[in-house]
Structures are given as C-alpha cells and as structure tokens.
Amino acid sequence: MKNHEQNINSKISLNGQNNRTIEQENTIEQENTIEQENTIEQENTIEQENTIEQENTIEQENLLESELNIRILHLEEKLIQYQANIRDLKLRSQAEMENIRRRTEMDIERIHKFSLEKFAIELLPVIDSLELALEVTNKENDLLIPMIQGVDLTLKSLLNVMNKFGIKVIDKTNIPFDPSIHQAMSVIECENTPPNRVMSVMQRGYTLNDRLLRPAMVTVTK
Template sequence: MISQENNTPDEQMLQNSEKMQDQLTAAEAETTTTTTVIDTKNEINERIEAIQHELLQMQQRERDNLLRAKAEIENMRRRSEIELEKAYKFSIERFATELLPVIDNLERALYMSDKSNSYIASTVEGIELTLKSLLDTVSKFGIEVVSKTNVPFNPDIHQAMTIQESENYPPNYVMIVMQKGYILHGRLIRPAMVTVSKAAANNP
C-alpha cells in the first residue's frame, strides 16, 4: 500500500475527491432509502384509512338493513293484527245477514197481532220476549239497528223507496221506516228501506 506521504499533491487531491464522491453516494443512498420508507408508511396509512372507511360503511349498511327488517316485521305484525281483528269482527256477518229475516218475521208477527185479544196475549208476550232477547244478543256482537225517523236521509244507510210531500217534516228527512236496516261494526249489512219527505207543493 502506497503511503499518502509519498503521493504527489495531484494524487492526494484525486484521492480526496474520490472519498468525497463515495460519501455523497452513500448519503444519497441513505436519503433514497429514507424517502422510500416514508412513502411506504404513507401508502400503508392510506390503505388502513380506506379499509376503516369501508368497514364503517359496511356497518352502516348493516344497521340500515337491520332497521328496515325490524320495521317490515313490525308492519307485518300490525297488518296481521288488523286482519285478525277484522276477521273476528266480521266473522258473523253472513250469519247475521241470514238472521235478519227471522227478526223481520217476529216484528211483523207482533205488528199484525191483536194485542186486545186475551186468548193470544201469552203468545204475543212470548214473541215480544223472544224478539227482545234476540235483539239484545245481536247487539252484544256489534250489530246496530237503523230505525229512526225524523232524521236526515243518509244514502249510506238508507234506501229511499218512496218520496212524499210533507208539511210536518223538513225536505229530505226520513218519514217512515218500512224495513229496518242493520250495521255490523260500522259496516252496513242491510240498508233501511224508508219513505223520504219533500216540500209540499203549496210550501216550496
């Protein structure tokens, strides 16, 4: 190995230049490595943030789906309860409709009976008690009778059979109920057949 003491000034300058070049190359390599590490860390952090954001979105979607499923189940439960209630309320509609002629016949029998005849007094009383018991029973199941007179004509519950002039009733009022109507839990099962008033010709 040649000692630097024996080197000429030019040789020493060349050696010093080579050393500086080596030091610069090493520094650049270290800087490049550090920059690469920093870039890698940034990429990892960005990826972690993206995954966390995606997880949050998935959790939100799952919560939304769960809430929608709960709401749908609640709606189905309410609809089922309403349908069940309606089925219960109107389960006797057909039976009630078939029963109405029986009530009509009992009322007709009472109307045509001679209540002054003592021989049939017990029979008339029996019919009255039977009719009353029958009406009380159907009332317990939500059946209402439409039989009032001197009330405004209502096409939802009345069926006008005739129209008569009248000075005793306001126009378009129920004067006579020829056949009673019936309502089951607010639903009309038979309209009342009625005579409706109109203004008299001499009293417009």
Template sequence: MEQVETQPVEPTDVDSEVTAELVRIAELEAKVATLEAAAAEERERAIRAVAEMENLRRRAALDVEKAHKFALEKFATELLPVLDNLERAIDLADKENEALAPMIEGVDLTLKSMQSSVAKFGLVALDPTNQPFDPNAHQAMSMIENGELAPNTVMAVMQKGYELNGRVIRPAMVMVSKAPA
C-alpha cells in the same frame, strides 16, 4: 469509545418506503371509507327493518282486532231475516183473538230475547225516523213531498237497518221527504 459504522442511507430508498407507506395509508383510508359507508347503509337497513316489523305488528294487531270484532258479521247478516220475520209475525197477528194471545206473547218474548242476545255481540237495529238521510246507513226507496219535515229527512222506515260494532251491515230502507213543488 467504539465507533459504529453507519451505512449511508440513500434518499431513494427512504422516499420509496415513504411513498409505499403513503400509498398503503391511502388504500386503507379508502377501504375504511368504503366500510363506513357500507356500515351506514346496513344501519339504515336495520332501522328500516325494525320500522317495518313494528308496522307489521301494528297491522297484524289491527287485523286481529277487526277479525274479532267482525267475525260474526256473516252470521249476524243471516239472523236479520229471522228478526224481521218475528217482528212481522207480531205486527200481523190478530191481537183481538184471545186464543192467539199466548202465541203472540211467546213470539214477542222470543223476539226480545233474540234482540237482547244479539245486542250483547254489538248488533244494533237502526231506527232513523225523523233523522237526516244518510246514504251510508239508509237506502232511499222513495221520496215524498212533505211540507212539515225538512227536505231529505227520513219519514218512515220500511225495513230496519242494522249495524254490527258500528259498521252498517244492512242499510235501513226508508222513505225520504222532499220539498213541495
């Protein structure tokens, strides 16, 4: 049998190699921990970015919905005096004068046609007579003592209010009851 010569290994060489490997392992473990923390942070950022995008989409959809719903608000507000004037013309017309009957009928039909047209787009007149006063939908022009109605009840409407798709665009000008003194 042939004899293999082995050189004696010095313990310091093995120790230094093991120590070097342990140091390398510790460095790699520290690097892994740092990278895992960075990855977790990036995951959090990605989750937040996705949530923010969803919120932006939702907000944009709501903004578009509101824009569609209330795009006519300025136009509708400009039409209100026309509706008021047509109503005033009918109220003040001399209905006893037969010669004016066709004109009054024409104005009345025009008013009804216009009211029907604007109602299709969500413009609705408010008639709060005998309803409780609501500062969001009514503007009190005066308060009058009244024993028949509950206090803060709308007694009369001086000018109609209007809402567009549920939003008040002009409050009704009203007279409100108050308890007798």
C-alpha cells in the same frame, strides 16, 4: 592528499545516499498522501452512496406509508359505508317488522269484528219474521197473548245478543236521509217537516261494528 580525496568522495557518496533517502521519503510521503486522498475520496464516495441509499430508502418508506395511509383511508370509508348500510338495514327491518305487527293486529281485529258478518246477515230474515209476526198477530185475542209475549221476548233477547256483538239497529225517524245507511222506498210531501227527512222505516237496517249489513228501507220527505 589521497586520504583527503577519499574523505571528500565519502562525503559526496553519503550526501548522495542522503539525497536518495530524502527523495525516497518524499516519494513515500507523496504516495501516502495520494493514498490518503484516495481513501478519503473513497470514503466520501461511500458516504455519498450511503446517503443516496438512505434517501432512497426514506423515499420508499414515505411512499409505502403514503400508500398504506391511502388504503387505510379507503378501508375506513368502506367501513363507514358498511356501518351506515347496516344501520339502514336495521331501521328498515324494524320498520318492516312494525308494519307486519300492525297489519297482523289490524287483520286479527278485523276478523274479530266481522267474523259474525255472514251469520248476522243470515239471521236478519229471522228477525224480520219475528217482527212481522208481532205486527200481524191479533193482539186482542186472549188465546194469542202468551204466544205474542213469547215472540216479543225472543225478539228482544235476540236483539240484545246482537247488540252485545256489535250489531246495531237502524230504525230512527225524523233524521236527515243518509244514502250510506238508508234506502228510499218512497217519497212523500209533509208540510211541517223539512225535505229529505226520514219519515218512517218500512224495514229496519243493521250495521256490524259500523259496517253496513243492510240499509234501512225508509220513506223520505220531499
């Protein structure tokens, strides 16, 4: 009887221990479950934080890339404008150099053409004197014939040299009066000649490369 009670008490004690063990295991399992849940939650939180950080990083990278693209575009526009300015400056420089070259050539040509102008003007009275000498000298005097021939030859040689250097004589008659090369000294009536025509030349005029040195003194019809 006593042994039977002891056995019962032993079983009860064993059952109690088993119950406590099961309860402890359940507690441990719950703690593990909670810990796992906490771990998962922490991992999710970390993952969310990493995701947010990655998104922020991507956003910053995109923003930086956008700023860089804007700066690159701005620099490209500046480069295009700079190249256009360089081309414009080059064209302007070439045009200016061409203008300088042309002006220089024209100046040189003008100097070549009109360098004799002052000398030619000073020479005209000499020609006038030779022409006057031929007009007033008595050509019937045999003693004066050699002198007349010498003066005539000198005058012709001088006129040939002047013509060679672009000095032309204005001495044509029966042509329209041209105030740019003629100076009217007198006006006469002529029935058979239209008005405003050169009838005679009192003093010959001269041009140097089409520039007037001296107008011809003429008689004009009215």
